[in-house]
Every structure is written in C-alpha cells, then in structure tokens.
Amino acid sequence: MSTNPLSDPPAGVHSLWRLRGYLRPHAVALSIMAAASVAGVGLTIAIPLVTKALIDGPITDREIGPVLPLGLLALALGIVEALLIWIRRWVQSSAVLGLETAMRHDLYARLQELPMEFHSRWQSGQLLSRATTDLSAIRRFSGFGLLFLVINILQVTVVTGVLLNMYWPLGLVVAATSAPIVWLSMRFEKAYVVISRRVQDEQGDLATRAEEGAVGIRVIKSFGRSDHVSQQYESAARTLHGTSMDKVRLAAKFWTFLEVIPNFAVVVVLLLGAIGVGKGYLTPGELVAFITLMLSLVWPVSSLGVILAMAQEAMTAAARILEIFDTEPTIVSGTAVVVRPRGHLRFEHVDFAFPDAPDELVLRDVNLDLAPGETVALVGATGSGKTVLTALVPRLYDVTGGRVTIDGIDVRDLQLPHLRQLVATAFEEPTLFSMSARENLTLGRADATEEEIESALAVSQAGFVHDLPWGLDTRIGEQGMALSGGQRQRLALARAVLAQPQVLVLDDTLSALDVHTERLVEEALGRVLADTTGLIVAHRASTVLLADRVALLQDGTITHVGDHRELLDTVPAYRELLSAESEAVSA
Structure with missing residues (x-):
C-alpha cells in the first residue's frame, strides 16, 4: 500500500489532511498503542487500590493468610503493566519510523517535482534543515510527545475522578491545581511557537552558510577569505545561540512552575489526609492509596512542559515542511509521447x-x-x-x-x-x-x-x-x-x-x-x-x-x-x- 498522501487529496485540500494521510497505513499500530495505553492507565490505578485493600484488610486485622495472594496480585499487575509498556513502545517505534521514512521519501520526491523557479528562490540550507531537523522534530513528537500527551491527559482525568470519589475534599485539592497549569500552558504555547519558528529558521540559515562554505572552499581559500567567512558563520551561530537561549529561558520558567505546583499539592494532601485519618474520615489504606495515586500524577503534570514544547516544535516543523508540500508544481507532466522521434x-x-x-x-x-x-x-x-x-x-x-x-x-x-x-x-x-x-x-x-x-x-x-x-x-x-x-x-x-x-x-x-x-x-x-x-x-x-x-x-x-x-x-x-x-x- 502506498504511503503517499499527496496522490490522494484533490487540489486545494488543507495541509493537515496530508499529514493525517501518513497515519492511515499505521491505523492498526495506533489502535494497539491506544489499547495498551488505556490498559496501562487502568493498571496504574488498580495497583494502589490493591495496596489499599492490603492495608485496610489483612494488615489492619493482623491476618497473614490474605497477604500473600494480594501481594502476588500486585506483583502480577506490575508485570502486566511492564509488558504493556514494552508492547506499546515497540509498536510505536515501528510506526513512527515508518511515518518518518514515508515523509522523508515524499519530501524528497516533492523537491524533485518542483521547478527551477522554486529552487532558485529557496536557500539550499533551508531545504536541508526541513529534510533533517524538522523531520526529526516531527518524529520525536510522534514517537514520544503525542502518545504521552494523550496518556497523561487520560491519566490525570481518570485518577482525579477516582480521588474525588475516594475522598472529595482531597480530590478537590488535586483538581484545583489544574487551573494554574492550564493558564500557564496557554501563555507558554503562544510565546513558544513564535520563538521555535525563529530558531528553526535560523538553523536553516546556518546550514546554508555551512554548505556554501564547504562547496565554495576553493574560492574562499584562493581569495584568502577564510577568516571573513568564518566570522560570518560565527555571527549566524551567535544569533542562533541567542535565540535558543531565549527559548531555553522561556521553557525553564514554565517547567519550574510545573514542578512547584504538583509538589505543593502533595504537601497539602499529606497535611489534610493526616487530619482526615485522625478524625476517621478515611482509613490509613485509603490515605496510602490516595498519596500513591497523587504521586502518579506528578510525572504527567511535570512532563506537560516538555511535551508542549515538543508539540510546538513539531507543529512549527510541520508548517515549514508543508510550505514545500503546499507549493504546487508549475511544470506539470503532459500525457503525450512521440511515437517515432526524429528530433525536429x-x-x-x-x-x-x-x-x-x-x-x-x-x-x-x-x-x-x-x-x-x-x-x-x-x-x-x-x-x-x-x-x-x-x-x-x-x-x-x-x-x-x-x-x-x-x-x-x-x-x-x-x-x-x-x-x-x-x-x-x-x-x-x-x-x-x-x-x-x-x-x-x-x-x-x-x-x-x-x-x-x-x-x-x-x-x-x-x-x-x-x-x-x-x-x-x-x-x-x-x-x-x-x-x-x-x-x-x-x-x-x-x-x-x-x-x-x-x-x-x-x-x-x-x-x-x-x-x-x-x-x-x-x-x-x-x-x-x-x-x-x-x-x-x-x-x-x-x-x-x-x-x-x-x-x-x-x-x-x-x-x-x-x-x-x-x-x-x-x-x-x-x-x-x-x-x-x-x-x-x-x-
């Protein structure tokens, strides 16, 4: 089956249709990944609930008999969870590499289709940057960010619901932390998409200078202009470094807040939970399960900054690549052939x-x-x-x-x-x-x-x-x-x-x-x-x-x-x- 979505859509179809076309051949793999991910989230919740049953049951009642079966059940659930992670990552890696290969093939094919007027307008370094750096950004997000974005949102939603059902005052504390996170994420996204595009464009400019320096090395040396060309390259590299540092500073601020908010919530939950156990509002097993489930949300929440950063880079990369895909060739093949060519x-x-x-x-x-x-x-x-x-x-x-x-x-x-x-x-x-x-x-x-x-x-x-x-x-x-x-x-x-x-x-x-x-x-x-x-x-x-x-x-x-x-x-x-x-x- 062809993986080329460019041959399918009619003229004028939106670019996102084309990107979606790359996922079509991997529908089975995506379904397996989704099923494994949902099952993994279920096991993440099930293991703390088994722990709760173990503490509130045989441990509290000082009964040794049920301890071993419940312990083996928790161990079995952990092994199954590890197996699901292995299946998910193996299927995911295969699908993502196939997607990247298809995109790389189609991008090169489109560059061959486009006429000389296109190539005369575009710097070769910009095209090289799109074929390497931008495709890598899409692969990284497709292979890690996209899946974990879905898993983490699902996990946060389901676990928060379980926590609210288990003890609603503490559940509200956990749910309340989502408001500042959503607000920060929206501000971060707007600024990050702009600076990501600047970084990727400057990487293309730097690649152009590197390529021109390599191809024109004889001219550079013959005129004794190595220092001059090196200074130009260094200036472009410094510009890229400055923009990249702005990008790092922006991301660092965001990630810092994402680390602080979940940890603050854990402290509040421990304090209020201890009070609740003392007053008999919840059992020790429920508190342990609650804290375990609460801690299981720290990674999904704290990783949100990394995932959103990857998403913005991938979206910027996709937009840059689609600039090439959306450029319609002005020189289109006809259908005729010369049956007996004479060369007139x-x-x-x-x-x-x-x-x-x-x-x-x-x-x-x-x-x-x-x-x-x-x-x-x-x-x-x-x-x-x-x-x-x-x-x-x-x-x-x-x-x-x-x-x-x-x-x-x-x-x-x-x-x-x-x-x-x-x-x-x-x-x-x-x-x-x-x-x-x-x-x-x-x-x-x-x-x-x-x-x-x-x-x-x-x-x-x-x-x-x-x-x-x-x-x-x-x-x-x-x-x-x-x-x-x-x-x-x-x-x-x-x-x-x-x-x-x-x-x-x-x-x-x-x-x-x-x-x-x-x-x-x-x-x-x-x-x-x-x-x-x-x-x-x-x-x-x-x-x-x-x-x-x-x-x-x-x-x-x-x-x-x-x-x-x-x-x-x-x-x-x-x-x-x-x-x-x-x-x-x-x-």
Missing part, C-alpha cells in the same frame, strides 16, 4: 519572463527551426538569454508565450520522463554527484553497456577516468571537486552523449577545455551530431564550426540566422562577438 525542434514566437518579474521579458518573439539531425549554434552576448532559451527545451522553465515543439508536439503536452529521454543537456557549470564515475555517467541511462560507455568517454576525451585509483568505480567526491574544471565538463558531456537523445543541448560545454582537447572533442562531437539534432551555445568560432547554421541572439530575440561565414560578412554584431576567433579560423 522548433521555437514558435517564444516569450519568457521569470515568475518574480513577469513584466520583464528575457526572451521575446523567438523563432527558430532545427530540422532533424541539424546542428544550430546559438551565439549572443552575455545576458542575451542563451541559457534560458536552452532551458526551455527540457522544460526546466516553461515559456511565458508561444511554444516549443519536438516533432510538432508542444513540449508541455509531453510526459516529462519521456521528454527528458528525448533531450539531454550538458551545462557550462557541470554538476557531478558524490558517487562513482560510472554512476555519474549512467545517471541518464542506467542500462548503458560497457561499449557505449567507452564510446561516450572517447567522444568527450574523458579517458582520464581509467587513470583514477579504481577506474570508473572511483568515487569522485561531492561536486567532483577532486577533478579539474575541464575534467568535470568532459564527464558531463559524456553523460549527455551516453543518453543517446534525439535532441542534444550543449550550454557552452567546452569552455574549460584547452585548445588541443577542444579540437579532439569537437571532431568526435561532429560525428555524434550528424545523427542528432543539436543546439549549441557557443562563444568561440571553433565551436560554431560544428554547426550547420548559426542563430544570433540579441536582447532576447533572434535577429539573424544563417551560415557562419555569411554572418561574418554581413552582420557586424556577430563579427564583433567572434572577431578574434574568426580571424584565427580564416587564417
């Missing part, structure tokens, strides 16, 4: 603006037609919109106006997994993962054979992987930091080539290569592009020569399309962009 790519009157600046068009009225098997080089000045244009093909972003089609089908109508099998992209800034070189290569095509892998490595001149300590099975480290920029680009290019797409998008993929390696890669790429539709972002004339045609992108629109030499002769702007490289090629 067209941009038809394409407009694009980023969602946070809808009135500022980055691309406007872009028209470009790439025939199957044709390669077009996209040339333009920095900031002209080249990278955004290439990102529209695999739907990393969606067009604002017009449409992008593959073989006549709007890419928005295609199934996303199918579209991203048709299109492979290699970026100027390659992303490699903390896994083996082989796993990085086969990320887009897990069923690739050894021959296909070797062929892709040959095209990208990435044979250096065989010189790594364990060859293709060498773990290359997070972000591929152990490799040079050119090596990372070549591995990323091999990954794109290995996918064997109908449309290959290269976003200035060769920028970090030396002239000799670039020439070898371009020769091999020429053979690959002969059978694949290619869209290449180019800054060098040598890369442009890979293309059948060149498209010049100026100020967000394509102004000229034609042969490289034709544009050199007729378009001054194009000639200025490639002047140095063009002279070298012409010579």
